[in-house]
Amino acid sequence: MRRFWFFALLLLPVLVLANIEAYRFDDPAKEARYRGLIAELRCLVCQNQNLADSNAELAQDMRRQTYEMVQNGSSNEEIVTFMVQRYGDFVLYSPPFRPSTALLWIGPFIIFVVGVVILLIFIRRRNKEPEVELSSAEHARAQSLLDNKK
Amino acid sequence: MKARYLIPFGIFMAIMAIFVLGLHKMSEDPNFARNVPSVLIGKQAPEIxxxxxxxxxxxxxxxxxxxxxxxxxxxxxxxxxxxxxxxxxxxxxxxxxxxxxxxxxxxxxxxxxxxxxxxxxxxxxxxxxxxxxxxxxxxxxxxxxxxxxxxxxxxxxxxxxxxxxxxxxxxxxxxxxxxxxx
Structure with missing residues (x-):
């Protein structure tokens, strides 16, 4: 019995997934679009959350706006444009490639290239290190040490 | 030769310094992290x-x-x-x-x-x-x-x-x- 309750408790976090507002859609395709949109639009108040995750009041209103536009037959593109015209590219979780966002897109590759270059320099320098020449006395000593091992 | 092993430590300290400075700047200016540039500048004002x-x-x-x-x-x-x-x-x-x-x-x-x-x-x-x-x-x-x-x-x-x-x-x-x- 105790075990049962233990597993039942594990299911508790799933309840969190229950949505805050239940919007009714006349068409499942619209509902899917709505879910897609609120997942890719960013909440401006808590900037590391999307609209779907955020409980901020502005996010609630932006979800309602998205819902109304989906219900009224706006395309995904129209809704995204509506948001970008007001809040800028910042509202998108995957911002378009523009001069202002170039660093965001290219940055990781620049860091990668710099890393590879440093690695190559490091390896080359190591190969160039001169081999240590041993004198005949040292050779003899090494030989005797190796013989002793046997 | 020993100094080499201090390099990762040095990098770590440099990153920490950047974090501390960043946090310090944020705490001084409440709008620092939130100032999203407005796209409306230079555009016709929406009617209210x-x-x-x-x-x-x-x-x-x-x-x-x-x-x-x-x-x-x-x-x-x-x-x-x-x-x-x-x-x-x-x-x-x-x-x-x-x-x-x-x-x-x-x-x-x-x-x-x-x-x-x-x-x-x-x-x-x-x-x-x-x-x-x-x-x-x-x-x-x-x-x-x-x-x-x-x-x-x-x-x-x-x-x-x-x-x-x-x-x-x-x-x-x-x-x-x-x-x-x-």
């Missing part, structure tokens, strides 16, 4: 048509200020910075002749009315926007936010955060003077 805070059977419209230089202020009684800046807004409206159009955002109607009754009303008109209908057109994501609109109806400036004497003297006043002449 909202129920009048004082009489919701009537509407207020920003078109009443067309042809003038005016300032939009988005505020609410739940916003601490709005309380802080209010006296200064009163001063600007009464002594400097700034024309403020107010949007009361997602607020309690009675609390908002009481706020203006107790502390004075710096606004030409106040629209009541409990559902973010109008503020969303302006890309507002917090309160207070302040915009300047010129005689041609173009948005020229935006400030997120409280209006202070430094902001007024450093940015807003010179801009308003310039726009009044233009």
């Amino acid at each position: 048509v909202l129920p009048d805070l004082f009489d919701q059977s009537k509407m207020v419209s920003s078109s009443s200020l067309n042809g003038q230089v005016w300032v939009l202020n988005v505020w609410a009684t739940w916003c601490p910075e709005c309380w802080r800046e209010h006296d200064f807004l009163m001063y600007l409206a009464k002594k400097e002749g700034v024309k403020f159009f107010g949007i009361n955002w997602r607020d309690d109607e009675a609390a908002a009315k009481k706020f203006l009754k107790d502390k004075g009303d710096p606004f030409v008109a106040v629209g009541f926007d409990p559902e973010s209908r109008s503020i969303m057109n302006w890309g507002v994501y917090g309160a207070p936010e302040t915009f300047v609109i010129d005689k041609q109806g173009v948005v020229r400036w935006k400030n997120a955060g409280a209006m202070t004497r430094e902001v007024w003297e450093g940015e807003l006043k010179p801009l308003l003077n310039k726009l009044e002449k233009g």
